[in-house]
Amino acid sequence: MNEVMSYEGYNLLYNLFSLGIASMLFTTIFLFVARERVLPRYRMAVMVSGTVTAIAAYHYFRMFDSFNETFGPEAVEGVVYNVGYRYIDWFLTVPLLLVETIAVLALARAVQTKMLVKLVPAAALMIGLGYPGDAQLNVFYEGDASLWGLLSTIPFLYILYVLFVELGKSLDRQPAGVVKKIKELRLLLLATWGVYPIAFIASMNATGFDETSFVLREAGYTIADILAKCLFGLMIFTIARIKSAADDAEFEKSEYKEEVSK
């Protein structure tokens, strides 16, 4: 027999998964079309942002179906809600989120490569180490997952070090408005990624399926995902716009109405 959920819990997650699909899908379309509203050198950052939300849109469709086949009125006997979709999504999107963050700065090519060589493998490692722990906690409800949690924290702390300390040194050549935005971007990243260890620790003592913790975890992940991918991608786009206007007076004039002295 499949697990059973209350109507309220089922309905809340159902709607949040649908919100996830809508947010990811239409941020993708917007970013791909709007890429031409920034200078060519910032388009790669906008396109990577759109790719991240596109990958997430695919996984939200899959999660929505997996959720319905497990808990819905037409649940299929023997189906288990697939925790794997989130991890495959994160395995692809978290490294790309770091790529878009570095790409929008348009740093010197050597500096950019140096940053990415550190950030991308660390991000893939962080997700790869988290999955066995989460599967242990939320599929098999057995064993001590704290080792996986701990191991995956190491690359997480390293990423924070690179973003807050090493990247900090490259920010002094950026326009003032951009520095402020980058700092907001880093805080958004810290806040949204922070949902993950909280959810992980919260499910460490579970001894079986518990509706409340399932709903809290999936709702938390979904809201954090929308902020970390859609809002994040739109902030990247805003930074690309500010930088395009700062780089090129012609671009500024064609994109923004001339501001008469007030």
Add this chain to the structure above:
Amino acid sequence: MNEVMSYEGYNLLYNLFSLGIASMLFTTIFLFVARERVLPRYRMAVMVSGTVTAIAAYHYFRMFDSFNETFGPEAVEGVVYNVGYRYIDWFLTVPLLLVETIAVLALARAVQTKMLVKLVPAAALMIGLGYPGDAQLNVFYEGDASLWGLLSTIPFLYILYVLFVELGKSLDRQPAGVVKKIKELRLLLLATWGVYPIAFIASMNATGFDETSFVLREAGYTIADILAKCLFGLMIFTIARIKSAADDAEFEKSEYKEEVSK
């Protein structure tokens, strides 16, 4: 009765097939959109790369469905997992992978044609000769498939000869950064294509369906495919970017921030 798999084995392959779909699909979209971020003379290579991942995305959707209909909770009585999808995919994509490799070099037209006339038929022959052997091993579990394995090794070795010896002679006119990338590309190709003979030889003594070897084989093919098509295509794109910047100072200026002396 269909073959039965454990939850762990089923779940692992299920998630890897989904990873395959996501990787192929979004690499395709990215490459098709990003083709304008290289000079016109390199766009054909990027578009062929995107076509390869598009063909693979289609086949991963089909394999995902075939896998679920064979082993999933809603398995259809009498369905046999279709080994053919991989071979049809490879029959189309492996020659095209060689086309994109040659195209990105932008060699003289006569040299390019000479290379392709050797590589494309050899690749099609290699896949065509491998299929009867694999079907014998993994559908009928009978007969000696070593002859097919041996026959298909001949064009494989010929392709390696052309890529490592003949192509090597054309590399001295390429920029230094490009030569390094092409060498990485060839090693990636050798490493990922190498999974295939290993899997072939490993299943030579099978006398029926064996879950462990099925999971290892399909997981190995899927991971090798993602690296050989998505990572490979993105490396082709990177080479096209490096060559575009080397060919044209205007392009370099518009795509990359001017690198001020530090």
